[in-house]
Amino acid sequence: SSSEPAQPTDALAGSDQESLDKYTTEDTTPIEEIDTDELDLITDGTLRVGTLSDAPPNIFLEDGVFTGYDNELLRAVGDKLGLEVEFASTDFSALLAQVQNKQFDVGSSSISTTEARRENVGFTNGYDFGYMAVVTKDGSSVSGFDSLSESTRIGVVQGTVQDDYVTNTLGLEPVRFPDYNTVFANVKNGQVDAWVAPSQQATGQVKEGDGTTIAETIINTENFTAYAANSDNQPLIDALNAGLDAVIADGTWTELTQEWYPDRELPSDWKPGSKAVDVK
């Protein structure tokens, strides 16, 4: 994608939902009007969700159960719709194609909703935005986002919001890794100078005495994250949007967000769900 690189210092530049987010729906079908028999699901009554097993805290597997913020929120949405939610893990590079080809009904993986992806798969309204941290080694010269430059080796996980942010928003070239554990291990042994991480992931990984620090955390609302669904299955997208609005309206979204991201504040210029719903 060709979005104009912003000034590195101005991390929030352009994160204006009005102009950038032309895809967010005005409102949604009332949840009572959703007929779950019309959703063309793989198995009637069950949402089959493709996710990843190795990207905490958004999406991961714990004690044999798929969990994480994104998946717990999706479970809540499923509850509202009266649908079972069943998860299976895959590789991110395959996930969207698998959703579009109906191997999964929904893709849940903090998927950043870029233009390029929208050409191949459908998305719901946004439920989250970029909230990221710079993790460095103790005593590193990198002190925050504004000290990232051409000469910094910045680690990211390939295909994530952070990858998108560093590449397209900051206009820098990151070192891409397949998963969080490899990138974090590379920070620890100094192979990369900084890791642009999901903020909560950073908080979870960085431990007292392991020689790493969270240098700065920032919010980026460009290209919000959303669930993916088959682009031709409008009834399903409508139903998911309705469910999402419902969990936002009744406070579940806020509750979950506070549970998973305790220190994060909701930015004033962004909100989840359709334009009509009020965050409770």
Next chain:
Amino acid sequence: MDAFEQLGKTFFDWEAMVAVLPDLLTVGLPNTLLLALASGIIGTIAGMILAIMGISRNRVLRWIARIYTDIFRGLPAVVIILLIGLGLGPVLREITGSTSPYPLGILALSLIASAYIGEIFRSGIQSVEKGQLEASRALGFSYGSSMQLVVVPQGVRRVLPALVNQFISLIKESSLIYFIGLVASERELFRVGNDAASNTGNLSPLIAAGVFYLCLTIPLTHLVNFIDTRLRVGRKQKPEPDDPAAMIPTSGGVRA
């Protein structure tokens, strides 16, 4: 913490290893074995058919075998797994109603394995002395019967080591089926180790999974060497008291 200690903790954290053990044992190991065995068996059968096509006197059959082999050996395994998973997934679901990734994963692994195994069998069969086919045909057996009764059984025996090596590859390649999508209980060794590593930010669980692989592959490697030596040296010859010539060492015996 110095770099070396850091490395030790990243790779050799006992607690992290012990924590992942139960999952490796009860989930990863059986699944890895199931995948490798099932696709090993199907791949062997399909490979045998491919080998027979590959040495057939019918040019069309030979070409089909050639192209199949080139494609399935030449493409990265992931591409094949994705093609099969996405291409046949819906078909399979339509027919059986099952959403399990295993049938598709096994199919994809079998297709890949069959291309390699086909080549192994073909070279084994072609290494059987021409005199064996000739002797069988001279008895009055047709070409087909001669292949089936005389040539193929000998060719197959010779390539046992290569077959076991192929099975070792399958054990390691089976981890790729996670590209098709696995529920928690369907994960094999590598995925179990990898997920645990993700959750803890420590790579020790991967090492633990690696040790499981070694426990599977090393005995097999030694089995290969054993079979190989035995095939090379030949069955130990019994001395024949009534015939001094029976004491000729194998290497000096008549070999076509």
Next chain:
Amino acid sequence: MDAFEQLGKTFFDWEAMVAVLPDLLTVGLPNTLLLALASGIIGTIAGMILAIMGISRNRVLRWIARIYTDIFRGLPAVVIILLIGLGLGPVLREITGSTSPYPLGILALSLIASAYIGEIFRSGIQSVEKGQLEASRALGFSYGSSMQLVVVPQGVRRVLPALVNQFISLIKESSLIYFIGLVASERELFRVGNDAASNTGNLSPLIAAGVFYLCLTIPLTHLVNFIDTRLRVGRKQKPEPDDPAAMIPTSGGVRA
């Protein structure tokens, strides 16, 4: 859009393929070749040393070779790549100041390749008739000179097909070095295709990468078959007008 059409778009979207072509050609292809060639060469040299250790008359050397081989063939490649990348990365950086993943990736691939190539060489060398060593020793050459001048050169020639096959594996395995972390210009074929697939949700770029692999692997496979046939059938014999016995077909000639 029906399922079939959708599948076509997912895998065979010409525009998506064309879009990724420049990257595949200018970034992926040279990097894949660099990785495979560099680790192929280093792996061959190290494999030769391993093979010589493996057949040495010194039990300790044999054991070292055995253990090395078991570990590097038995562990999944990813585990080895991670161990090398993370374990030796800081050391290398200290010495050279370089943070490029290539030296480490090539080292890891070379270590893996050397374990396989070592076994290939070993079996090739062991397949050389005992008479060759005996003849050389009978001339007065020491064991070492005999191996170097007579046995090893013949053993190596015989395993050329297996070596080329190993090189094909390397081409495909080179994609795993992305576990060490790659900047955009360091990506090899698979990663270029994979990134494009991740960024668009369309798998056609992966298929395009697959076609590049086929273009590398298929000619090599046919080279293998060519060498193999030539080794089996032997150099075409010239008829010898002055000696009728020179017209014996190879298969009927004396072969130990």
Next chain:
Amino acid sequence: MKTIESGTLTGKGLHLSFGTNRVLRGIDLHVERGTTASVIGPSGSGKSTLLRVLNRLIEPDQGDILLDGRSVLKDNPDELRRRIGMVFQQFNLFPHKTVLDNVSLALRKLRRMSAEEAREKALAQLDLVGLRHKADARPGNLSGGQQQRVAIARALAMDPEVMFFDEATSALDPELVKGVLALMADLASAGMTMVVVTHEMGFSRNVSDTVTFMDGGVVVESGPPASIFDDPQTPRLRSFLSDVL
């Protein structure tokens, strides 16, 4: 050995080329019922190829093959080969089968005998070559001479009308040659029709009824042993005999 009922074999004007290599260039050979024809000649002269053409392991480019006066070129070649037994220089026993199975395989699969019947017949045949006690051994554990005797038993088990021997003793250790030659002589005197390609001039002279000398794909001289060995007509035969005698 009891007398064996046997047939007359004739090859007429046989031609065969491998690519541009004209290996047989018009061979005539007539073997009367119950007689032994030996074929001698230098390496590469086409002796083995002639045998293979006569039992249609290789189809001739030209010429005819008659068994008991009837052309067999239109028959099913597999059927023809059941009527002609063949013994090779390298024995070519099936190494993955026991001696008994080597002999009984064709009986069971081609003659469709029951396992018991085939076993009986195979054992009787092994008795004839003095190796009944090796029935359960693998060929690899036998000496060369024993292997060759098993190979003869295997061919005889199918009750062939003609037997071909292609340098049946060339691969044997010297002290094992005699036993096999004796067995072949027994067969000849029992009335088997035989074509014997051999380098054993003693056998050719003493056992065979006619000797054919081939060189370069043609029959150079042919006749009774006495005239071939004691009165060679051509320089080629003379030079060959001086090399091998």
Next chain:
Amino acid sequence: MKTIESGTLTGKGLHLSFGTNRVLRGIDLHVERGTTASVIGPSGSGKSTLLRVLNRLIEPDQGDILLDGRSVLKDNPDELRRRIGMVFQQFNLFPHKTVLDNVSLALRKLRRMSAEEAREKALAQLDLVGLRHKADARPGNLSGGQQQRVAIARALAMDPEVMFFDEATSALDPELVKGVLALMADLASAGMTMVVVTHEMGFSRNVSDTVTFMDGGVVVESGPPASIFDDPQTPRLRSFLSDVL
């Protein structure tokens, strides 16, 4: 062939076991300078092993080996082998090298001759066996007889004091045997000390000065050809001769 300076070889009480298989059980052999000793015996009797022990390709378990009266067991075995040439049944030419390189390799690497010097000497040696024109061929493109002659040239190039032949003609087509035997007879008459393991009784009787009959790892009889072939003393030798003559 010009007269060759050559040595006296003696084996005394040689014993050798492979595991529990006692292959040589006290062998004495004396070969006077310039004479030819032939060794005959059934397969497996230990003939090849004896040759290998005499040039220390295998170290004896017990016994002594003397060259010109001096024990060589303390010498460097590689040095000893340069003084003894050896020719094998299977020729064992180096297939990856040309005929010339086969002959000149040891000259260059062990005698440290210059490439030019080694080439000259090798060509002269090839001339002797009549194969100078094949210098640039690969062994695989030669007939068996030619290969064996190259193998002899290779051994002779090192100016050995003794030559060993281990069934040098057993793998040859019959019409090629004579040429190689003639070459060996020439060598013998030129004064080379030779130990010849052979199944060619004609050569043994006509060319060799002494004949040693081995069986089961011991020397059963030994003496001049006339007494061995015409007046065998032991039943074992008598039965062996009746098999191979």
